[in-house]
Amino acid sequence: MQQLADRLKVVQKFVPVYTPWINGTVERVNRDILQVLRVMLMELNLDTRNWPYLLPLIQANLNHSAVASLGGHAPIELFTGLPAPSLLDTVVAPVGGVTRTLSVDMSAAASHLEQLRQHLAEMHSKVIARKEQRRAYELAKAKGQTCNFEVGDFVLWSRVDKRMRGSKLLVRWVGPFRVTEALSH
Known part of the structure; x- marks a missing residue:
């Protein structure tokens, strides 16, 4: 780039218009990372000062997760040209002054996720029914009683x-x- 700038007799400057954080992308990712950090600290019963030990796990998770803007591929898959390997399932963190390896049981997480989906579907149907009931009530109130x-x-x-x-x-x-x-x- 410097040779091109010298040849064209222009000065290359860092322009904020072309930076990724101008449209909130970086802020959105940072917010997602903070949310995941909070959940992981609570889930693994870790002290809040142990967040640096979770960063490699979260970074690997971000790099190995499929992204819609990349055509449904993971960033690591496009960068290396190889299929994305499985996500990390262990975390090494100090607990009580001793370094301990914490494992995440992915089969339990899958069943927990399925339970969560079922509960969300039930809650969603209840909310829709309540909303429809409220809409019918408001409609009847506006029209008067039959x-x-x-x-x-x-x-x-x-x-x-x-x-x-x-x-x-x-x-x-x-x-x-x-x-x-x-x-x-």
Whole structure:
């Protein structure tokens, strides 16, 4: 790049417009890394000062995970041209002054993940049902209550008389009338 800049008699400068953090990519990844760090520290019952021991695990996880923008391939797969190896399943961390190897049981994690998916699906269906119930309630409230009359019932009919003096609308009840026919609408 320097030879090209010298040849074109231009000065190469670092321009923030072309940096990846201008659109929030770096901030988004940092937020994801912090969230994963918190979860891993809680899951492995580690002290919060032991976060540096988890960084290789998280970095390997990011490098070995498929990304949609890379066509569903992992970054390490595209960088090396080889299939992505399995994720790391052990962490070496000091616990109580002694270095200890903590293993993550992936089969238990898979069953736990399936349970979590089932619970989320149940919660999702409950939320949708509740939302639909609320929508129906709001719709009924906006339209008013539906009247259910049967043939033979006696009803009163309310008329609003706008011709009366004053600013209030006066209601005049007329009837009773006997229902002779019930229509579906």
